[in-house]
Amino acid sequence: MPNTEAARPLPQGASNAPLLEIKNLKMHFPVKGGVLMRAKKVCKAVDDVSLSIQPGETLGLVGESGCGKSTLGNCVVRLNHPTAGSVNFNGIELTRLSRKALKPYRKDIQMIFQDPAESLNARHSVREILEEPFILHHIGEADFRRKKVHELLEKVGLPSSAADRFPFEFSGGQRQRIGIARAIALNPKLIICDEPVSALDVSVQSQVLNLLLDLQKSMDLSYLFIAHDLAVVKHISDRIAIMYLGKIVESGPADSIYRHPYHAYTKALISAIPIPDPRKKSERIILKGDVPSPIDPPVGCAFARRSWMPCTEAEARQPGVFKEVRPGHWVELHPATVENYKDFL
């Protein structure tokens, strides 16, 4: 699928270059098997994805488990080394840098994880956790770090007394605040948020979302916000990309995606969200079967076999065409994904 989203002309007035530009990114994992544990198959976790994020923008990346959204985030921070494609951050090509050459850029791209209980070292006090980024990057003396820890705690709404306590002494929401404080410690430009609120209770979730919005404003942050909950993503994002089986199937401005979804999968995702209103029984689109495995994914259009729109076997074996259907709104056009798809070709 020629995925040309990143190559799109920038909207009028947005003359500045993107902060992050991902082009034709592939992350293929060998799957070992057999007696000799040789690589037998390939798991195409991320398969030819192009995306961009402007400074100060939030890009929401939505998809179900196993679609490759976390792997994509990991590729940006080089927790995974991509198989092919480019990750350009602020004009620097990150995929070609050695680990050592990459280190200064790690300050600028930080990460917030889903489970703060697992991503914070249980044996370190909050002070040690928050001082670590400064120590690793040789920034400031002990006094400076001490001051910084208190500043960070205040920024994320925790009392200074939290510094000398340990992660297990905090609730889930407070722990996520500690994770956020660590992520913003070095004044990053981009934060990869991988399901940052999905483990939290609703009332805590809204507090953390507000905190992320406040920090974005005050620190001019960009977010790559990875989540499976479309309602949460739509709330916090400027643009949204929908990922299915390693590929982006639809992307565009958040309101446009929500109001005018084109792709059958996006429509199914939106209809599947249970509506908290007993009089609005949502007309759920029930998809057939499960997401296919990214190991030996189906040839052609990955979604064709789950779609309710009919297409012939020959058509299903043909990949869709990624095209702009409204300003900035791109969709995979295929008989099984978009109604009257020929109108857009």
Place this chain on the structure above:
Amino acid sequence: MTSRDDSDILLVRDLVTAFDTDEGQLTAVDGVSFRVKRGKTLGIVGESGCGKSVTALSIMRLLPYPMGKILNGEVLFEGRDLVAAPADALYRIRGAGIGMIFQEPMTALNPVHRIGEQLSEVYQLHHKSISRKEAWDRSVDMLSKVGIPSPEIRVGEYPHQLSGGMRQRVVIAMALALEPKLVIADEPTTALDVTIQAQILELMQSLQRRMRMSIIMITHNLGVIAETCDEVVVMYAGRIVEMGSVYQIFENPQHLYTCGLLNSIPRLENPRKSRMQTIRGFVPGLRELPVGARFAPRSPHPEARSYVDSDRYRTVRPDLVEIEDGHWVEDEPCVRVF
């Protein structure tokens, strides 16, 4: 509120459940009463630690032994008190009378036994005369009822060979195998993706219609509650703070905690990047619970502060009061809509 009625399949009265811990006895469920009507779905909603799962385990008498104890109350299933029932009577009721669906299908299934063996076991335990062949055939039948494609092949597979959605279907098949009159589903879709969640909710609703069962749906997801439930119980810190029909709870919430929950859900139609309403503070620990209205320290009510400082907060437990037909709310002005 608590008189028995033939239209009730389950009546829970003044249930108190506590756990023995290193820090002494902690009360997880503190005087909970509600009823489940035949053929209807009751939702229990609340955040982590509010006691909703412990309530379910207490009904099934599946509390961790010896730490968990029911200290008080009755659980009347078709008029029979399960709290006082002997162990062998409970074996017959679990599965055949009340089925249970757990959140994590991987931990609810045994990884070293085939799907068919686990399902057959349900039939064999309850019908001593049934042959292995017959139990196996019934298992295939049940799998096809819950919408598992090619059930005759799946029945011979192990849990790890199935996807999360398929595993949850197997767990549902096991819970419904003996056509129980009541099913307790504890966060049945929380571990699943939204499109799979939609499939499972659809499945449960169609099976409920076909088998005329009652369901207790325990979840933190208010969307799931609105779509599946007839009646709703809202729990906070071990107590019921409000209950009523799904319309009363969603359209005329009277407890400030219920309002707070409803306001903090991100909704697709909300303006983007707007500040979300939140509930200030956080859920109190089980060690520091007052006798009075437990939500008061977080309440936005102007008199909440003085109430928290009062003797009443330390000594008087608020009752539930019926404010309209079937709509009950904690009788303390400081935690009610003002």
